[in-house]
Amino acid sequence: MSASPVTVPAYWPKPNYVNPESRKGGAIAYNTVLMVVVVTIVSLRYYSRVGVLKQRLGLDDFFIGLSLVSLC
Secondary structure (H helix, E strand, O other): OOOOOOOHHHHOOOOOOOOOOOOHHHHHHHHHHHHHHHHHHHHHHHHHHHHHOOOOOOHHHHHHHHHHHHHO
């Protein structure tokens, strides 16, 4: 693999420091969707453990809940 020529940065567009492009809306939407998916999966795990199998929550479930709380 060869290195890029030294003249390549000369063709880059000028940086916009006054009004830069923001991707905040997309990041918020992406994180919201993933948080809904994670909360749904953990809730289904707890429901299946307690509601369907009639078992108590274990230490692993405690740590899953703790990590979920730390994400919010």
